[in-house]
Amino acid sequence: MKIFLLGYMGSGKSYLGKQLSEKTGREFLDMDEVIENREDSSISEIFENRGEIYFRKLERKVLEELVNSKKPAVISLGGGTPCYGTNMELIKNDKDIVSFYLKWNIESLTERLSLEKDHRPMISHLENREKLEEFIRKHLFERGFYYNQSDHIMNCENKSAQQIIDEISGKLV
Template identity: 55%
Template sequence: MKIFLNGYMGAGKSLLGRQLSAVLNYNYVDLDEQIELIEQTDIQSIFKKRGELYFRNLENKVLRDILEKEEDMVVSLGGGTPCYGDNMKWIKEVSGSKTVYLKATVQTLTDRLFLEKVHRPVISHLQTKPELEEFLRKHLFERAYYYNQSEIIVDVDNRDPEQIVNDIVEKL
C-alpha cells in the first residue's frame, strides 16, 4: 500500500509522514526531500534560480518515479503537488493507494507558517500576519478542490501528532 499525505504547507505532512511510516513499518518518502537530493539544493533555491514551472515539472517526474515503485510506503507530498497537472488522478489510480488530507484551518496555518515563511518560497514575500492570512485563505480555497478528493480527511488543528497518526491508522 502507498499512503499519500497531502495538505497545505505547514499542515504537518513531513512530521506525520515520518511517524506514520514508523508505526506501519513502511518506507518513508518526502517528495520535497527527494527533489532536493536530485537537485543538490533546497526548494527555495530551485524556485529562485529555475522558477516554479521548472520545479513543478521536476516534481511531476519524481512523483511518477515513486508511483512506479512496488513497495509499501508513506509519501509526504508537497503542498501543491495534488493541484498540478494530473498528479492527483495518477496518485488515485495506483493500485492499493490511499490519499490522506491533513486539514488545517487558515488560522492554524498562519500561526505555524509566519515564523518560517522566509524558508517557504511561495509565501516568503509576505510581510505581515494579515497579509499571510489573506494569501492562505485564497490559496487554500483554490487548492481545497484537490485536497478534498482524498479518501481520508483528518483534522490536525490542536491535536497531538500521535493522536493524528492513530486517527489515520484507524481510518486506513
C-alpha cells in the first residue's frame, strides 16, 4: 500500500511524511524532490524556464509512475498536484493508495508560512501578512474541493507532529 499526503504548502507533508515513513517502514518520496532530481532544477526554475504547462505535464507523468509503482511508500505530493487535470481521480481510483489531507485553518497556515516566506517562490513576493493570508484564503477555496476528496481528512490544529502521525497510523490498520 502507498500512503499519499496532500495539503497546502506549509501543512507539513514532507516533515510528517518522513516521520510516517520511519514509523511504517515504508520508503519516503517527496514528489517535488523527485521532479527536481529528474530535471536537475528547482521547481521554481522549471516554472521560470519551461513554464507551468511543461511542469504540469511532468508532474502528471511522475504521479502516474508513483501510482503505478508496486513499492510500498509514503508519498508527499506537491500542494497543487491533486488540483490539476484528473490527478485526484488517478489517486482515488487506485485501491492500493490511501490518501490523507493534512488540514490546517487559514490562520495557522499564514503563521507557518510567514516564517518560511522567503524560501517559497510562490509567496516570497507578498509584501505583508495580510497579503499572505489573502493569497492562502483564495488558494484554499480553489483547492479545497480536491483536498476534501482524500480518503481521510486529518485536522492538524493544536496537535503535535507525533499526535498526527499516531492518528494517521491508527487509520492504516
